[in-house]
Amino acid sequence: MPSSASFQCVTLTLLILPAIVLALYFLTSFPHAPDALLVNPSLASLPKHIRSWHIYPEDVYSGGAYVSFPPGRTRYWLLGPEDGIKIVLIHGLSVPSLIWKEVAPHLAERGFHVLLYDLYGRGYSDAPQTTYDVSLYTTQLALLLQYIGWDSTNLCGVSMGGGIAAAFAVQFPHLVQGDVALIATTGVVDAADLSRTSRFLSSPVMQFITASAPFRMYLRHLASNASRIDNACDELVRIQSAHLPGYNPAIASSIRDGPIRALAPVFAQLGRQMRKRAKGAAGGGRVLLVWGTRDSVVPYQYAARVRSLIGDESASMVTLDDAGHDLTVTRGDDIVQELVAFFGNEGAKE
Template identity: 50%
Template sequence: MVATSPFQCLTLTLLILPPLLLTTYFMAVFPSPPAPVSIHPSLASLPPTSKSWSIYPEDFYPGGGYATFPNGRVRYWLVGPEKGKRARQRDRDELHVVLIHGLSIPAIVWKDVAPSLAARGYRVLLYDLYGRGYSDAPLMTYDTNLYTNQLALLMQYLKWEKANIVGVSMGGGIAAAFTAQFPHLTDEGVGLLACAGLMESDDISRTAKFMSSPLVQSLASSRPVQTYLRHLTNQTVARNTLDDKPNVILEIVRLQSAHLPGYNNALSSSLRDGPIRGQTSAFQSSAFEGKRVLILHGTKDVTVRPKYASLIDSTVTSKAHKKVIFINGAGHDLSVSHSKEVTDALVNLLSGSNWKTIPS
């Protein structure tokens, strides 16, 4: 038996005691309370002289209002008759429609479709996603749940029991995820226009990947870069106002990027973490069973390529009433460039007339 000297005992104690105390501390320490969410302002914070107010004013649609949620204020509009059309075979239920915009352009993207649906008797809800337009921009990860919860809270706020859900581009990915997560809030129709959600990383440009990196976003959010962007944008807007037909859609993207500190972060985080990719399980959800699903795509779409329409068709359950329509010559902005064709297809979806039946 080897004798242990007092010096050896002291050495062992000094070696063992610090890690033991540190381990005990980290296991027992009580965490600090979470920090409140930092929220960047929306277009509503810009002065009335800003070009954004003439292009996309706060009252762009009638029936506007704000709903305040934990992640910031959300701007919404309700257009169309208050009672709206009645749902088929459910005389007590009104037929509600939600239109969800895409990655970079707020609800102005529905500028022709929404009034046309309203004129045909539908009650339509439009709103700006977090970080766009007149909705606040929380400084957080813009993942799928942020967007689906935003819509669920908004419908609860408006006391809508359910609605037909229509989305364009990234909004289509949100519509699919919302249907899968909240089937009890989703009515009979789901519209997926130029729909993202299943995109592969290779289809996202290297420039977009580079610009959405956290390092580049930190640089882009710095005061000197923001000041330069505002100067550059103001010059561009001034030149374009001399044109007969300025591209208001492009201008509102530039104005948001230059004047809203949370906008670029919302876009870059959505590219990395949002419902643009990885939504296979949502499209495969049994929540689509028995629903009418419109898959509408332009043949000239180079942003979300037409192959994804066919992929969505094969991914959504065969127990859904699916219809795939390609608009010849339409690009990714089909809700603006081909608003009549889009409106007609949506009316067909909502009415259910001449819709494809479930395969036997």
């Protein structure tokens, strides 16, 4: 009879061998083709009776068009004379390009050639089911500039758009003429300054719940029965949240993975880049920071930190007293005045 040790050895081999064979199979088998990217629709898919068409119509600005990129369609607008100083306006976390309504047309009237567009997951741009990190946003803008034929441009971003502008200038320096304006920019926000609601709703578990069909039906019920909101931007956020299945995941992923935090190295690199450009023959290489003292979303205390990272010699600071976070809406005239003074004189051409 076989010994006890031999029996145990055979038993162990029979148990382990299938696992080894299975592991080798998975390690050496030819990989399956990846699943196709799921792309959720934009505001353009909603019925015409939904109030978004009144608050934020497709033709809210002149010169609007769509372009299709691998992650989905992007809605953009071109305003102002083609020979004017080029400037890209980048909106923030939750409100699409409606946020520039008090700024963009006035810059165009002053002779600037203005590009606006909706970020993925907002407004009239599609919402791919993917990670909404810095690379997604900067690549979207790089592809858009290539499509419209802009070799280089100035940048202006508000809130999360400021973080995107800074990261874009660092990742694609050859596409930036030299000047960048950051309005109440994110990028170095501490987790403690994010509201508990934001942190809770952006968690993976809550995103699974909010992406479910019953929950979205509940949101649509609330939106259809709630009274209208005087603030158009707030109502547009509510409509997107209730009717667009890709909106809430895009917001949550942006908070977790996007240009809200961890951009301190980007701001430092931006400063070094700007100082190098300022020493060149072509000049340029300036950063403008604009902040409101009553900003409760990205508190005013971050202004000094961002300026320190960029460097005082490269970054100038404009403080708007008693102003909150939505500067482009509530202080549009001031923003236009500061941007005209920063990027060029009225009617200036390239």
